[in-house]
Amino acid sequence: MDDLLKGISNFREAVFPDNSALYQKLAREGQKPQALIISCADSRVMPETITQSGPGELFVCRNAGNIVPPFQTMNGGVSSAIEYAVIALGVRDIIVCGHSDCGAMKGLCHPELLAPMPNVAAWLKHSHAAHSIVCEAYPPTLEDKEKIRAVAMENVVVQLDHLRTHPSVAAKLAKGEVTLHGWFFDIETGSVLIYDGAASRFTELEDGQPLAVAVSGRDVPQVIPFRRKNGAERAALNV
Ligand SMILES: [Zn+2]
DSSP, rough: OOOHHHHHHHHIIIHHHHHHHHHHHHHHHHOOOOOEEEEEOOOTHHHHHHHHHOOOSSSEETTTTTOOOOTOOOEEEEHHHHIIIIIIOOOEEEEEETTOOOOOHHHHOOGGGTTHHHHHHHHHGGHHHHHHHHHSSSSTTHHHHHHHHHHHHHHHHHHHHHHTHHHHHHHHTTOOOEEHHHHHHHOTTTOOOEEEEETEEEEEEESSSSSOOOOEEGGGSSSSOOTTTOOOHHHHTOO
């Protein structure tokens, strides 16, 4: 605890003075973060550090396993953070960020570890699909470490699917106003893998290359093929 208290002192005396104008601007004008990131609560996975973001730049929601409960199955913090970020703050990008060596994913692969933690076990039910995918569709010869990594990556994709069940996200996707991203942070190497939704795989983030995305609002098909850009289009379709 002493280290944390020293950190507060250091922030107040050495860091804040150099950034006071920024903090005062943010206090005066409010926040306008460019993205919502849902990442694991793991102490080694720090979204602001990974993306080199400063105050006011990222709206962060962290929990065990970077989980997004499907809409309505749980009325809780994650759902509220999503709604607030999308509707009140108008973020245009939502990132689900998984990571290597994830304790939550280990728990999924070894349920006996969850016996003394009934809340964690219940929470991780939102990731069971990822575990089932790896158990049934991946080679049975995977070593434990490889299996946990595969579950962590599939879990990012499962949580991206859950994101789309949230009405606020679904509506913004249909309007082409939000983009969904799946990332995977490798603790050991510091690299961030990016989920390419079109290719259904994670790829290395390379300088100068266009960023692969999981789901682009522009690509979301609509049952009735018109966009709500103006009233005339609607009227022409007589709907
Ligand atoms: Zn984790």
